[in-house]
Amino acid sequence: MKHNPTYLLILLVALLLGACSVERNNPLSKTYHNTTARYNGYFLAREKLRAIEEALQAQMQYDYNQFIPIYPTIDSTTAKAAAADLEDVVKKASFPIQYHKNSKWIDDSYILIGRARYYQLDFPDAARTFKYTNTISKDKDARHEALVWLMRTYLQMGELDNANQVSELLRRERLNKDNARELYLARAQYHRFQGDTAAVIENLALSIPNFEEKDAQSRVRFALAQLYQATNQDKEAYKQYSKILRRNPPYDLGFFSRLYIGQVSELSDEQDQERIAGFYEKMLKDEKNTEYKDKILYEMAQFELRKQNFDKALSFLQQSLKERGSLPNQKAYSYLLAGKIYFDHLGKYDMAQAYYDSAVQAYPKTAPEYEAVAERRDVLTSFATQYNTIQTQDSLQRIARMSEADRMAFLQQLVQQQEEEAQKLAFAQQQAQLKSQNERRRSSINPDDAVAFNPTTNSAGVWYFDNPAAMASARTEFIRRWGDRPLQDFWRTRSRGENNGDQQQLAQQPIILTVPDTTLSAEARAEAQIQTYLQEIPLTTVAMQRSEKMVEEALFTLGNIYNQNLKNAEKATETYEQLLQRFPNTEHAAETYYALYLIYGKANNDAQKQVYYNKIKQQFPNSSFAQLVDDADFMSKNAAENLKAHALYDLAYTYYQDGNYKLAQQVVNQLVSQYPHSDIQDKTAFLELMITARTKEPGVLKAQLEQFRKDYPTSSLQANAGKLLETYTSLEQKNLLRKEAPSETAPKPKEATSSLTPEEKVSTVIASTAPAQPSIKTQLDTTQPAVADTTVKKPAVTAPDTVDLPDSAAVAASLPAPDPMAFSAEPDTAYYFVLIYPSGHEAFKDITAKYEKFNKSQFGSIKLAITEEPIATGKTMLVVRSINDLKIAKSYNIKQKGPQAPVGRIRGVEFTTFVISSANYQKFMQKKDVETYQTFFKNNY
Numbered sequence: 001m002k003h004n005p006t007y008l009l010i011l012l013v014a015l016l017l018g019a020c021s022v023e024r025n026n027p028l029s030k031t032y033h034n035t036t037a038r039y040n041g042y043f044l045a046r047e048k049l050r051a052i053e054e055a056l057q058a059q060m061q062y063d064y065n066q067f068i069p070i071y072p073t074i075d076s077t078t079a080k081a082a083a084a085d086l087e088d089v090v091k092k093a094s095f096p097i098q099y100h101k102n103s104k105w106i107d108d109s110y111i112l113i114g115r116a117r118y119y120q121l122d123f124p125d126a127a128r129t130f131k132y133t134n135t136i137s138k139d140k141d142a143r144h145e146a147l148v149w150l151m152r153t154y155l156q157m158g159e160l161d162n163a164n165q166v167s168e169l170l171r172r173e174r175l176n177k178d179n180a181r182e183l184y185l186a187r188a189q190y191h192r193f194q195g196d197t198a199a200v201i202e203n204l205a206l207s208i209p210n211f212e213e214k215d216a217q218s219r220v221r222f223a224l225a226q227l228y229q230a231t232n233q234d235k236e237a238y239k240q241y242s243k244i245l246r247r248n249p250p251y252d253l254g255f256f257s258r259l260y261i262g263q264v265s266e267l268s269d270e271q272d273q274e275r276i277a278g279f280y281e282k283m284l285k286d287e288k289n290t291e292y293k294d295k296i297l298y299e300m301a302q303f304e305l306r307k308q309n310f311d312k313a314l315s316f317l318q319q320s321l322k323e324r325g326s327l328p329n330q331k332a333y334s335y336l337l338a339g340k341i342y343f344d345h346l347g348k349y350d351m352a353q354a355y356y357d358s359a360v361q362a363y364p365k366t367a368p369e370y371e372a373v374a375e376r377r378d379v380l381t382s383f384a385t386q387y388n389t390i391q392t393q394d395s396l397q398r399i400a401r402m403s404e405a406d407r408m409a410f411l412q413q414l415v416q417q418q419e420e421e422a423q424k425l426a427f428a429q430q431q432a433q434l435k436s437q438n439e440r441r442r443s444s445i446n447p448d449d450a451v452a453f454n455p456t457t458n459s460a461g462v463w464y465f466d467n468p469a470a471m472a473s474a475r476t477e478f479i480r481r482w483g484d485r486p487l488q489d490f491w492r493t494r495s496r497g498e499n500n501g502d503q504q505q506l507a508q509q510p511i512i513l514t515v516p517d518t519t520l521s522a523e524a525r526a527e528a529q530i531q532t533y534l535q536e537i538p539l540t541t542v543a544m545q546r547s548e549k550m551v552e553e554a555l556f557t558l559g560n561i562y563n564q565n566l567k568n569a570e571k572a573t574e575t576y577e578q579l580l581q582r583f584p585n586t587e588h589a590a591e592t593y594y595a596l597y598l599i600y601g602k603a604n605n606d607a608q609k610q611v612y613y614n615k616i617k618q619q620f621p622n623s624s625f626a627q628l629v630d631d632a633d634f635m636s637k638n639a640a641e642n643l644k645a646h647a648l649y650d651l652a653y654t655y656y657q658d659g660n661y662k663l664a665q666q667v668v669n670q671l672v673s674q675y676p677h678s679d680i681q682d683k684t685a686f687l688e689l690m691i692t693a694r695t696k697e698p699g700v701l702k703a704q705l706e707q708f709r710k711d712y713p714t715s716s717l718q719a720n721a722g723k724l725l726e727t728y729t730s731l732e733q734k735n736l737l738r739k740e741a742p743s744e745t746a747p748k749p750k751e752a753t754s755s756l757t758p759e760e761k762v763s764t765v766i767a768s769t770a771p772a773q774p775s776i777k778t779q780l781d782t783t784q785p786a787v788a789d790t791t792v793k794k795p796a797v798t799a800p801d802t803v804d805l806p807d808s809a810a811v812a813a814s815l816p817a818p819d820p821m822a823f824s825a826e827p828d829t830a831y832y833f834v835l836i837y838p839s840g841h842e843a844f845k846d847i848t849a850k851y852e853k854f855n856k857s858q859f860g861s862i863k864l865a866i867t868e869e870p871i872a873t874g875k876t877m878l879v880v881r882s883i884n885d886l887k888i889a890k891s892y893n894i895k896q897k898g899p900q901a902p903v904g905r906i907r908g909v910e911f912t913t914f915v916i917s918s919a920n921y922q923k924f925m926q927k928k929d930v931e932t933y934q935t936f937f938k939n940n941y
Helices: 005-020 027-058 076-081 083-099 106-119 123-136 140-157 160-171 177-194 197-210 214-230 234-246 251-261 270-285 287-306 310-322 330-346 349-362 370-400 404-445 447-453 468-482 503-508 522-536 541-565 569-582 589-602 606-619 624-630 634-657 661-674 681-695 698-711 718-733 758-766 783-787 808-814 847-858 886-897 918-927 930-940
Strands: 831-838 865-872 875-883 912-917
Touching: 027 083, 027 106, 076 083, 083 106, 106 123, 106 140, 123 140, 140 160, 140 177, 160 177, 177 197, 197 214, 214 234, 214 251, 234 251, 251 270, 251 287, 270 287, 287 310, 287 330, 310 330, 330 349, 330 370, 349 370, 370 404, 370 541, 370 847, 370 886, 404 522, 541 569, 541 589, 569 589, 589 606, 589 624, 606 624, 634 661, 634 681, 661 681, 681 698, 681 718, 698 718, 831 847, 831 886, 831 918, 847 865, 847 875, 875 886, 875 918, 886 912, 912 918, 912 930, 918 930
Parallel strands: none
Antiparallel strands: 831 875, 831 912, 865 875
């Protein structure tokens, strides 16, 4: 029987239409929707996303001096560049979801959409997509893939706690190779954020067997080898570098693997050393490595450093800095290594400062160690300032002590030498200009050679001033060589910024070379220059005293830098003893003795320790240092006593304001006798002389003023005392001083003289007759707030004939203000860092160990102790103590926001960090009011 073709066609169309329906669930319908969903939507979206990921990987420029990242960098730049393609991925992946709902590729399409949102930096939407996929999918592999990407998304959002929960959930699952590889990589990234290097190594090692793509595997092997090398596991690092080289890796990975394998090779004998040295020389001569010469020379310097050949290492670093390589930030690392050699091995801190300064200017600010490098630069800059001050002032003093004839002969010779240098420099500039003109002429004749000969273009043919990297590198090199100079004529000869470390030359020629004025004759220029130099030389007694004071202060500061920052006890001792020998009456004698006492104590030199113990006890028996040598905890104990001293001072000042001078003097006497080492000794002495002005003859006041200026040279009240002494002298010259003490009926401050300044109030008391109108008017109106710590006024109190003074505790309790338990912003000798966090929370697991690592890496020069204790129900307090500088303490607290800090990447958990002085810490532990202290901290720090 023949079939009607029309009937067959209709039947076929009906079957196809039936298969297209998303409502049907028959085999034909499933086959149709699965096939169409896979190849019309999912496949195209997947391939496009793969191309995007490959492009991200291809454009990555790794800094091989740092640990290379596990994943390619994604940021606003990458998201913007791939925006159109990523939206196309979302559109294509949405096709199966909309039109083939009964397809088995729905969950895979959602994963593609989530990944696209991830690369678009839309992390919240990506997280929702991955969580939804995990909920709806029936395919365990798809669920696992969604969860791994969810973990990566949480890591990007900084939600480490959530990321860890996803990781623990997958720990109970059995994953295929692809998902297992990605999970191990995600866990490695998690532990990198946590700073747990051992866990990073473990997970990277577990991921490697699951790779199929060899180049991706080589990158992970390289990261693993770097970590092995950083943790001194050289044999394991050697194995990984060797495996990379055996698999024909990309050129950059192969180059750096060959380069670094020399660092981890055993140097068991001289033959091994010669073999590796020859290996580096061969790499240096290979034309394929021309753009990496600076890096090869840097590694050769590292190799020589392993052998303790410091001079040879520095020579290689100088060659590296001269090369114009293509690696990012290589000059910064070369500068830093040279600085470390001078600092750690040679002890030449002036040279170390120059290299650290250059390193900071070129160093990547995102590098974990950037802050540590910058801090050391700052310390060394302070060192160089003090060192150069000493050298310059000593040179100037030596010239000043010459006879006039010798001095003039020396200056004439110096000026002549500088004139010759200027002429040579001008000639060199002309030659350079002529050479540049010739090169430009050759370039114009043969345009094809323009790139080769024109210094304003780079190897890619980009104009020099359109190349930010080239300009930044050139500026760094300029600043390293010449210093940070303003744009001006004759910039080479106006001021030399470089520090060549030649101390003898610095001592002989402390004067800055200046450019000759070509409008004058050579004789006139020489004479003008000599006169300029003579102005800098301390030829008068006052100028010499000023120069000596500068040297004294610089020596003391330099000794502190050696002792506290550079941890060089030998140099610190030498500098402190030089200070004491040259300036035996220095105002820093007590502190210097104490520093030497501690240094010799650490060195177990009991004889010298006893020498400085005796000097402190004999020469400064009433100082805080005399107490410290007998009681190391004196400062912390004294902080509590200072609270009581402040309370007594407030009471005495209140009595003084009310005119009850007798009672005020008795309280002052009690304060001095009970708390001789308080931190307000100068304020107490100043208040006492103000009482004297009201109760005794003027001669006693003058003696107290002169004694105050001698005893408290650094007090903020020195200016007030000087003004009062000027008032006294002026009245004495006019013969207006009283001959006797003020009468008992003398006007009180709140009566006839209430509108006068403190100076005028004193003058009305010590003058023989008070003028009808104030005869002396000055701008000194800060005496009252300067000496008073409270503005609370008490009612007038009549002083009885005899007073039974209350003890200090009763005084503190009786004062209405200030509150002894109120937090104070006064400077302190020690500061603590405090972290308060929920007890037992997973995010704070091993927090003490993590802070020990953080302190060692970021603040290794400071010995910090860590304690933990409960602070409230469900809360634990971690305390890092103690930091003796408020600036460093605040820097420590600021760094908690960085990714390198133990709490820097914790999200979704409430915790508190702050810095607190030792005195305020005692109050805080009694009150345990976190909110009140945080308010105080924000307002004052």
